[in-house]
Amino acid sequence: MATGHADPRRRERILAATLDHIADEGVAGVSHRKIATRAAVPLGSMTYHFTGIDDLLREAFTLFADHIEVVFERHLEDADSQEQAREAVTDLIHALSEGPRRDLVLTQELYTLAARRPEYRELTQAWMRRSRRLLERHFDADTSRQLDALIEGMTLHRALDGAPHGRELTRRAVERITTAVA
Template sequence: MPTRRHDPDRRSRIIDACLDVIAAHGVSGTSHRKVAALADVPLGSMTYHFDGLDDLLLAAFTRFAEQQSTRYAEHLADSDDVRSAVVDLIRDNLTDQRDLILAQELYTLAAREPSFRVLTNAWMSRSRATLERYLDPLTARMLDAVIEGVTLHRALDTEEPDPRLVEEAVRRITATL
């Protein structure tokens, strides 16, 4: 009788590989076969760990959203000036092309699929809750919208973003603070 290989990190490796496949091929180009090959696991492992492609996509995007939320919160916690921290977050930390692609793929999927919309709403709520540690709820919501909007522009715009635009937007929204 063949022995089973002990691979406690297999599910996690599959999730990470799924994010890489999405970044390279989009959600529409993601398949169990591509993910299994990249994760270096047997194709049968996919159905052992996930009920289907939607289950895998949800696990992958959940990990992505949690990683982004953690990075966001850590960045703001490391600063004494929330305005500067938000400007830096938008200008310097939201520039990774892979992350921009993953965010856009998630947003597009969430526009069509309610279970992914629940995930994006939870992610936005965490972002606002982080901002609300430093700002009132209305200002936090406005800044979160600016962050999301600039992220969208950065992912899609053909021109380099003007860093002064970010500074001015944050200054105007937080002018009463």
């Protein structure tokens, strides 16, 4: 492993270690020393690359939000009709709820931090705007806002329920939100 300035991936390793640590122990357990140890970098690297814990957390959570945006995009990009978009949203909810537990924990850790601290609320709001823009490729703005909330809620409920609901219930919920009522 390269060291010092010859280590171009050090910053990325620190961010990845931060997310891994948060997934394992929560935001409250983050310290420069713990992250440096996990990333296998000298402690001084932490202050060289990040101005403080908040800078580290914001960048790590931004990286995570970028990852989730890619998951959204992968599911929604090939939908050519409303029906395909509905199926893509259904698939997305199941992929997120059945996917890595790490992603679910990181999402909840970010939301908890955002509920307490306005600077993180801005990060979650930017994440929601990005998710909604992807949904707005297929649905109007109001429907996209409702779908975004449905995705978050159903993902959490499915992931934490001892007997999660099946795909048909998810499909019906998506259809209800996306079908105009006269």
